[in-house]
Amino acid sequence: MKIRIISLELASFLDEFRKAGRDEKRKMAAKPRFHLRDKVHRAYYAAMVESLCLESRLKIPTWVNDRRCFLHDPAFAGGLESLKAVLLVESPLPFRRRNIFVSENALSRA
Secondary structure, three states: EEEEEOOOHHHHHHHHHHHOOOOHHHHHHHHOOOOOOOOHHHHHHHHHHHHHHHOOOOOHHHHHHHHHHHOOEEEEEEOOOHHHHHHHHHHOHHHOOOOOOOOOOOOOOO
């Protein structure tokens, strides 16, 4: 499965989280967004929250381990067959364990 461009909602969440203070980050991470449009986006969101909590040294919320936050079939960013091996190696653990394969800088924003 190919991962399409991550939604504006997820990109906005990432930007807001990075700008927020510690208490606000804790509140933002605590709210699951199971309403996201599809299972790939839900899994990506859970991986993103787990990664951001690790980065910020916050407790990881238990909802990120909900079965709805994991994919049965692997999803690869970009969709190029030639990139799959690189993405398998580079993908951060919170993404890999959800069967999502992205570059190591997937949460970097310009």
